[in-house]
Amino acid sequence: xxxxxxxxxxxVRGLVVEDVPERVVWxxxxxxEDAPVPTWVNPGNLVLNDGNAARLNAVFAKAARGERIVIGxxxxxxxEGAGAQGGVRWANIVCDWFRKRFPDAQVxxxxxxxxxxxxxxxxxxxxRDLREGLDFVTVDYSVNDKPNEPCEATMEGCxxxxxxxxxRPAVVLVAFGASDGRSEQMRHLSVxxxxxxxxxxxxxxxxxxxxxxx
Numbered sequence: 001x002x003x004x005x006x007x008x009x010x011x012v013r014g015l016v017v018e019d020v021p022e023r024v025v026w027x028x029x030x031x032x033e034d035a036p037v038p039t040w041v042n043p044g045n046l047v048l049n050d051g052n053a054a055r056l057n058a059v060f061a062k063a064a065r066g067e068r069i070v071i072g073x074x075x076x077x078x079x080e081g082a083g084a085q086g087g088v089r090w091a092n093i094v095c096d097w098f099r100k101r102f103p104d105a106q107v108x109x110x111x112x113x114x115x116x117x118x119x120x121x122x123x124x125x126x127x128r129d130l131r132e133g134l135d136f137v138t139v140d141y142s143v144n145d146k147p148n149e150p151c152e153a154t155m156e157g158c159x160x161x162x163x164x165x166x167x168r169p170a171v172v173l174v175a176f177g178a179s180d181g182r183s184e185q186m187r188h189l190s191v192x193x194x195x196x197x198x199x200x201x202x203x204x205x206x207x208x209x210x211x212x213x214x
Contacts, residue, residue, distance in 0.1 A: 015060055037045070044075060045204035046205050047198075048204070049189060051197045052196035054191055056070070056172075058168070063101070067105060068108065070134050070135050072093035072138070073110070073140075074126055074137060076114065076143065078140060080114060081113065094187050114129075119151055119155045120154040123161065126161060127161065130162075133166060133167045138172050141182045143184075147184065152191055157196075160195075170198075173192050175203050183201075
């Protein structure tokens, strides 16, 4: 994978990311209806980067037409579902949101989470494990990437390959935090801003309450 940051946001090695930037507007309509939200969660801290909404709009329109939608999830053990209560993985919740919001769409889930792996391994294996023809992909390596690793470059290795997929998927970076709050989310944020990608921080929603003992 080419893991060098490239100059310019609109074009990546000749690939047009999006010609007309649009900003994502995150509202309550974008949440799972009737989903219980604990009082100690602060959803106002969720969005780290709005990003470009064009590919998101395209996948939502495709789902609204009742077409087949392929959702991918790339990450470590959190994406894989380690420790998930009742075996409910967060990536499956995303998939369920699509099925509930777009009941006529045929939604396929490809979970490529593998524990103890970071974005370097992710960049090397994503074509094999996620395959081609993706519509929507989440990427989470904020805990498994380490401070002494060049994770901006290896995260770009993941992002640039996903954006070049023939399905033109919407790519969303998602950040979690370790038990001590550590997260490489700010370094990944530089990649999200460079490529105009939406980025969400679950870590920022819950860590203040965890730190205070709530």
